[in-house]
Amino acid sequence: MFRSIWPYIGAGIILLFAIGAILAPWLSPYDPYEIHLSEQLAGPSRAHPLGQDANGSDILSRLLYGARISLAVGLSVVALTAVVGVLLGLVSGYYGGWIDTLLMRLVDILLAFPGLLLAIALVAVLGPSMRNVVIALAVLGWVSFARLVRGQVLSVREREFVLAARTSGQSDLRIMVVHILPNVLSPVIVQATFGIAGVIISESSLSFLGLGAPPGTPSWGAMLSQGKQVLLDAPHVSIFPGLAIMLVVLAFNFVGDGLRDRLDPRGGSGRRG
């Protein structure tokens, strides 16, 4: 009983941030780009509940607009990589042979780069911009989906209903899409939920390192990067964007964990003993 409330709390937090992101132009009290140099680094006040940053911009307004960036990047990267990864995983697992060998060696090579490293390298080469961040994270992201789906397909394709479909003369495409895909989708949904959390952290990490959103953009990572410069004088500039990232990531992790318990009990972290 204790466990079961967390996914709902997570979903509630995500909903709140989504509403905040969608309604940012109406909800935010100020223009997030508005500069008031005379009020720079002012702490929280009645007019500015979360304080002002180094340009005197309102932090609450920037947080609301930042939610747009984080959620948009998280959703778009995961949607893109899930589709590509699932397709490649299906083909790789279903046909096997040289396609499989080739794809899986490519997966091995991409996995030889620890976490963010390849994304950092790609953005360093392509130049810092939000578009390039999405490209870099997408180049990496499909790998885990492809590997997951391939493994699932390998076991599903030997099951009776697939053999039956094959003997009845159905095309490979139809077997893959109609018979195999629905049976491998549950772990993909779980992975996608955790994936959104991961992409949001990666995007903010890149922006924090100055490799993502250009300076001045109200991205949470860029706000933290600015906050680090003034940590001694104005800790409030760092506190709130970080809290926002943590809450959203925590929320997606809660939901992912709840979905895993529901959809994919075998893939759990062993909580069921």
Added chain:
Amino acid sequence: MFAYLVRRLLLLLLVLFGVVTLVFFLIHLIPGDPVDIMLGDQALAADKDALRHALGLHRPLGNQYLSYLGDLCRGDLGLSIHSRRPVLTEIGERFPATVELMLGAMLVALLMALPLGIISALKPYGWLDGASMLISFLGISIPNFWLGPMLIILFSIQLGWLPVNERGGLEHLILPAITLGTAMAAMLSRMIRASLLEVLDEEYITNARAKGLPERLVIFKHALRNALIPVITIIGLQVGVLLSGAIITEAIFDWPGLGSLLLEGIYSRNYPLVQGCILVIATVYVLVNLLTDIAYAWADPRVRL
């Protein structure tokens, strides 16, 4: 065992070859002239030509690739553009700091994860287990580029207990190690719990309890030892996460390691240096993964090679 090692080493060479190729073409197929990017648009044509020749960029791409591979085999990663020193030397100077940071982070992770994992496994589904689960969720979700500054605010600025920046004695290592190790601790504590729960179900534990051994001995002598075997693998696999986390942690704390060297290279468009750092980090990661697998096989006689 021997055949397994040979097969793994061959696969390792293949993957490393792929990594080298990928990094080479990544750097060389970028849109725009790297010389323009390095020197800026206003640079003199003569300077550009000189740099282009110095870097061998005037030769055909295939030719450059082959000579790059040849240099690599001799351990030559090229010259750093600004300092004109060998890239390998610069990397060598920074490497120990990153190793120190990662070892510190691993120690922190184990110190946090062992008690959390053991407490959770002893009374599964109790309130302590629930609390430790919540803590590990927080640990996984907290971005290290936020945790670091928050630790600085609390322990350096408010309490004045620990120094803010840079490498030095042990007191300089504490905050960076906590920043880098927390996510790993969160992951590890859940693994230790799951692994311990599984082991506690085994017959030899029932047997140990039946012959009247004190619970303390049952847990620490019989159960924990066996439960930690799969945890070795997780620690090995987490090295990759630690390596990329180290890049960010080093940026937060001005830690003079490989990660900050890579970032300096990126900011100053020093491509040979960037290329070298990426190759070295990826190679370390692949090697650690191999060593982990071997250690796992060695520690657990049930694993057939």
